[in-house]
Amino acid sequence: MTPTSCADAAMLADPQAYTDEQRLHAGLTRLRATAPVAWVEVPDYAPFWAITKHADIMEIERADDIFTNAPRPVLVTKANDELQAGVGIRTLIHTDDPLHRDLRAIGANWFRPKAMRALQARADELARRFVDTMVTAGPECDFVQQVAVNYPLYMIMTLLGVPESDFGLMLKLTQELFGNDDEEYKRNVDQAEQATALLEMFSYFTALTASRRANPTDDLASAIANATLDGAPLSDIDTVSYYAIVAAAGHDTTSASISGGMLALLQHPDQLARLQADPALMPLAVDEMIRWTTPVKEFMRTAQRDYRIRGVDIAAGESVLLSYASANRDEEIFADPFRFDVGRDPNKHLSFGYGVHYCLGAALARMEINSFFTELLPRLRSAELAGTPAFMATTFVGGLKHLPIRYELR
Known part of the structure; x- marks a missing residue:
């Protein structure tokens, strides 16, 4: 690799790089052109290959028997790799078939079209509720x-069956769980403290499991608590x-x-006007927002045997980072x-992944975003930035x- 491509590849392991989208995408563009399969060695992280081309990511996702999620499903420091292995987390993103297939089946019915139709009224109700919140808070607010942050939280907690009195706690824990690289969200720079959010979430849901097993209800939490695997109840972990x-x-x-989609509309007022004039474009607009923001930046895979891609040899045991x-x-x-x-069509974005690990909640996410902007845009007379967005x-x-905006709503 050239010195420039080395620096660009190393950027993928720098949390601060994702706070500057212009710098990030400039580096990724250079990588796609000069080093689409790039070896990365940086302090505190186990080395990996950075995969930046759409076709190569799809090829690796299809080869799920060769490139596995375990033992390194996401990019974290060596210390956090060891922490996750020690805790023994087995989520859908940590597992491979056949276990992944069996775990996925437990929740699959809750995200099928029939279930989405049943949730549509709740999505629309909450969309109205939070647009009304904007009216009350106006003429300015921090849209994020x-x-x-609240609208999808209420939706997913409704699906799980968590009481609304606990929504604030769940928001705090999820932000800390995904935000321990961010100074504003993380609890403490001490490694032991960074595990606290994860352990608190586990404690909360252990109690929820016991409750749903004692008194089953008609929600996803009860389906998970009372599911079986190989004829036995799921383990606590x-x-x-x-x-x-x-x-x-x-x-x-x-x-x-949702927040990135709002920013994109503000930065592209012609597209905002186009969507307001033609609401039938909303399904396409939703996918463009998801492509544009790409909330899941990467997943990792580990090669189980030697593999050659784009002329580069990846050895068994080496990891690849799939840069969505x-x-x-x-x-x-x-x-x-x-x-x-x-109006982008087709839109073959990979924000939900591809293959056997395609996002289980993709339909729910699309429905929520659609409901929210379908409620907001007909009521939006004007909107502009009221400060500097922060990532x-x-x-x-x-x-x-943070997304400070100034607006007028009907």
Whole structure:
């Protein structure tokens, strides 16, 4: 690699790089052109190959028998690799088939079209509630903190069956779980303290499991608590892992898409006007928001045997980082990829992954975003930035953490 591509690849392990989208995408563009499969060695992290081309990521995702999620599903420091292994987390993103397939089946029915239709009224109700909140808070608000983090939180907690009195705690824990690279969200720089949010979430959901087993209810929490695996009830670690991934991934990703979508509309007023004039574009606009923001920045895979991709040999045991942020700006896939286009069609973004690990909650996320903007845009007379947007420092899941806006609503 050239010195420039070395620096660009190393950026993928720098949480601060994701706070500056212009710098990030400039580096990813250079990588796609000069070193699409790049070896990365940086302090505190085990080395890995950075994969930045859309086609290569799809190839690796398809080869799930060769490239496995275990033992390194996401990019974290060596110390956090050891911490996760010690805790024994087994979420959908930590496991491979056949266990992954069996775990996925437990919650699959709750995210199918029939279930989404049943949740549509709740999504619309909450959309009205939080747009009304904007009216009350106006003419200015921090759109992330006052709207975008709460709307999907209420949706996913409704699905799980968590009482509304606990929503605030869940928000705090999920932000700390995904935000321990960000000075504003993390609890403490001490390594032991960074595990506190995870352990508190596990404690909460262990109690929820006991409650649902004693008194089953008609919600996803009860389905998880009373599920079986190979004829036996799920272990404590498996039930808590399931709750944690639904609660955290089902919230932070959608929040990032809604807030990032709002920023994109403000920065592209022609596209905002286009969408307001033609609401039938909303399904396409939703996918463009998801492509544009790419809330899940990467996943990792580990090669189980030697493999050659784009002329580069990856040895058995070596890890690859799948940069979805890069794939979603790949010039070979997207016409004018740095143009925000609410009518983009086709839109082969990889924000939900691909293959057997395709996001279980993709339909729910699309429905929530659609409901929210379908409620907001007809009522939006005017909107503009009222300050500087701020992005979360992360290498995994994230997006805006502050979006000050000034607006007028009907």
